[in-house]
């Protein structure tokens with residue numbers, strides 16, 4: 001019946017072409033939208049410092065208490081009576097007992113890697129230039145297991161920070177602000193006023209101006225010293241064997257201490273929300289297009305079947321059974337779906353290539369091109385959706401056609 | 416080998432109106448039978464029942480001793496495919512297919528189109544439409560199209576041909592030609608032919624005439640008439 005189905009389609013070139021294009025358009029749109037969405041998603045995902053961390057453990061942003069402040073200003077042994085005691089929140093977090101976390105995480109078989117960090121805000125300066133920076137102290141060998149920072153290194157390597165020695169990796173924007181070069185020294189200072197010289201040994205560029213302008217990485221021990229808080233850990237990022245475990249693990253671990261334990265999706269709730277909105281948008285748009293294409297197939301077949309009653313009667317009287325009649329029309333719908341799906345894949349791919357090739361005036365991630373995903377699953381999903389829409393849209397009228405008996409048709413044709 | 420109808424009744428509609436009132440008849444192997452009568456007398460209804468396209472409301476049909484409605488759907492379609500050829504007043508050809516492809520529809524159903532191609536061309540030559548083989552129905556005259564339809568009915572060398580006013584849409588010369596073809600097939604191949612016609616001349620060309628008046632057989636054997 002494939003042969004006859006093909007011939008019948010060819011004899012309705014215009015309608016066939018129209019539906020064919022409708023199906024391919026739906027498929028193409030899905031591929032283009034999904035390609036861009038997934039492309040941007042993985043770009044944004046990489047921008048997150050903790051992109052493979054599934055659980056983030058942070059200290060409570062504790063209240064500033066009088067007892068801690070007094071010795072800093074007045075020396076250890078002074079007794080001070082405040083008229084208005086100091087109050088507020090510390091901007092940096094601090095884990096209460098990092099060592100117990102290290103022990104626990106090292107022993108947990110579900111933990112692949114973990115990396116402690118200390119983030120503080122400070123000021124970088126070189127001669128008369130100064131700029132605000134976010135200084136993150138890391139353990140280089142551990143950090144590279146948790147993030148893809150290494151991919152963004154322009155000069156040097158994250159691992160060059162190993163062993164300390166007041167070395168820094170700075171964002172490209174920071175260099176610009178300071179007018180400094182790799183190999184030169186700059187001063188870092190914290191809110192406490194002391195400043196220390198550091199040597200720039202590496203350059204990193206995340207492709208995001210806001211981040212590159214403030215990003216400074218150093219060895220955690222150097223940063224602890226700079227901050228006058230030896231041994232302090234601000235947060236620990238943890239990678240698990242399976243991201244699906246993150247919620248369960250976070251809930252369990254949060255029972256062990258006062259520290260905040262957040263699973264990945266909690267920590268990035270906004271990102272997750274954006275992803276689900278995108279997903280819904282993509283499904284709605286593509287669903288609408290496929291629905292239109294499906295209705296097109298349904299209509300064209302329904303009209304065709306009513307025009308082809310005589311021929312159905314002839315085929316039936318020659319001994320073509322109902323199943324063959326079903327095939328005749330089902331095949332036409334499926335061919336439209338199949339051909340349209342293939343064309344849509346081709347078009348979608350080409351459009352994605354084109355969009356990716358456009359040179360933008362801004363940097364996005366590692367290049368100045370739109371991030372486009374060519375994930376195979378996008379193409380499979382698009383094609384499958386077209387096939388399912390076509391199958392449903394052609395099965396219904398084809399089944400109705402197969403139920404016609406030849407006599408009904410002959411009688412009605414005879415008037 | 417024969418088709419037997421016993422006490423065939425057929426009603427339509429609600430309230431039901433009986434159109435065929437208990438007919439008994441036999442179509443013997445290799446016979447040429449005509450069914451004639453006025454318009455509305457039930458000719459077509461009877462033909463469809465004899466050819467298994469329609470079921471009688473009551474009574475029985477036997478084809479070669481078997482009740483076709485006890486056959487599986489597959490066997491019934493195979494019977495129609497191999498043993499029966501239909502010719503209708505409107506020579507339904509599939510417009511997307513060439514004359515030759517139309518003729519080969521039956522064999523194609525069994526995947527035998529190549530094997531039957533030679534016979535199809537021979538048949539078409541015999542019907543003087545050999546030169547039309549690769550034309551589409553829209554490029555042929557009504558008479559030519561009807562002959563394609565006849566060739567299509569004959570391609571599988573069926574045991575029975577059922578023809579419902581095959582000359583109804585043709586001018587008298589072409590109509591006569593078609594009748595001659597039917598006679599020839601009947602004589603040379605021994606194909607049984609059941610022909611519905613309201614034209615007495617054509618009815619008389621059959622070996623045996625069945626004349627219907629209001630759903631009853633008025634004359635059983637008009638052998639004397641031939």
Ligand SMILES: Nc1ncnc2c1ncn2[C@@H]1O[C@H](COP(=O)(O)OP(=O)(O)O)[C@@H](O)[C@H]1O
Nearest residue numbers: 411427428434453454455456457458459460461
């Ligand atoms: N499907 C049907 N529904 C109702 N009445 C029908 C149907 N088919 C045929 N009839 C009636 O049965 C009678 C015989 O019809 P038919 O066999 O077509 O006559 P003929 O072929 O001799 O002209 C007519 O009165 C016709 O109106």
Ligand SMILES: [Mg+2]
Nearest residue numbers: 458459460579
């Ligand atoms: Mg009739």
